[in-house]
Amino acid sequence: MRMIHVNGSVAEFHERVIPDDLDAPEVWLFEPAQRSLVLGSAQDPTTARADAASAYGVSVVRRRSGGGAVYVDPLRCLWFDVVLPRSDARWSDDVRESTYWLGEAWMRALRASGFDASLYEGGLEQTPWGRLVCFAALGPGEVLIDGRKAVGISQRRTRAGARFQCIVYDHWDPYDVLDLLELSPEDRLAAASDLAGIATGVGGKLDVVRDAIMQELLGA
Template identity: 30%
Template sequence: MTAPAGEWRLIREERRPGPMQMALDEVAAETASEGGPATVRTYRWDPTCLTLGYGQDPDTVDWEACERTGVDVTRRRTGGGGIVHDSHGDIAYSIAVPAEDVPGDLLDAYHLLCEPILEAFARLGIDADYVDEAVPELYHPACYLRELHPAHDVVAAGRKIAGNAQYRTREAVVQHGSLSYSVDAEAHLAAFDDPPVDPETFRGRVVGIDELADVDREEAVGAVEESLGSWVEAGIEAETGIEAETGAGTGDGQSDGIGSLDRDGSWTDAELDRARELAEERYRDDDWVRSPPGDRK
């Protein structure tokens, strides 16, 4: 499988608060569904942010500890457990693409959109792949401590190194995820309410890129960005037989060719305004963040 042909933009790593990052993922989906470019991007959490899975019980969070240590909290539209994304140790990515351009089967779409992530690890000299066999759960509320499943959990050296999740609207698919650059087990566990796992056990389940490759964070981010861009270009060429147009573009999805990639893509002012609106109405709203799904207005 390869990336679908079409108009794409690569938005390189930006530092923003978690609610805004989640809003931008949603905006990227809206843009793709409305005929604008599909988006691949990397991003950075600033400040550190705990993202809860869509259906996660808010009682699993130590809200006082998060407030005391300055950890932001928001809730994703994807399922799964909570993840603490710290500004140094976490490298985030997302892909937003029209739904008609990817397989309808969830697992097939997941594997397609994970291709550039596995390639990024290969670029870093890390042998990462889906886990060979199921590994039992340690603590359900934490994403990295849930059961590891061969269908979708990416591991390296026998430990989880990336968490990925996906959601669909009627017209678009968003896949986002986190690659562990450096593991801070104590900070991760501190965000949860009395987890039955100690830091040593956490480090036995989760590994960082910095433990497996002699690269700094900037190099690791660069590998992810280059992999995302090359994946798009290879997909365009494979589907059309024409080398992808590459370079700075207008960001409006318009091109003279069948497929193109703007490697220096950016958000429009309208997209940023829409994201700020969504961040306040949803991703910073207590009803969304602190209520179970059945209790939300």
């Protein structure tokens, strides 16, 4: 597996395509140029509060994979994509099981970094806020710390392969994303209360976790 460093806008990064002639897995380690709110492919642009995004200096973009909204802060998250060609031995035609190998790598990396990490092997959770906010629900292959979601993974598949997008935060604050979404004040308070303890971050260990997951993916 080889690493490619990418920096720039979140919109440009999402436009990157899996090369048709990809012959080996790649890690695209991404450094976003600014804070962003990333909507899932099925979310309407009006899901985002344009006035709040403008006031906070947050760009609003849409990814090509499904799921809820994700908040991106270059100073507070680790984001990279793993691109896997169909010819790779880790490829699976089962969409649910196809993320397990990556989740297991994350689990080992988090454990090596001192966390009590576990792999979620169930189906996509149906929760009250899961369609709205990515970290409000668990998907196959995602990873928990002390029973709370810590690693978000989305997947996009093409004829050439699969692109797994991974994100981890230093800490989880539901208002980071909720303040950028079109919600009534009552719904925002209810969502924040429900989501406060559902996810977590890695504290001041983002660099430690980055080194550990890269060792898992690139060390061999």
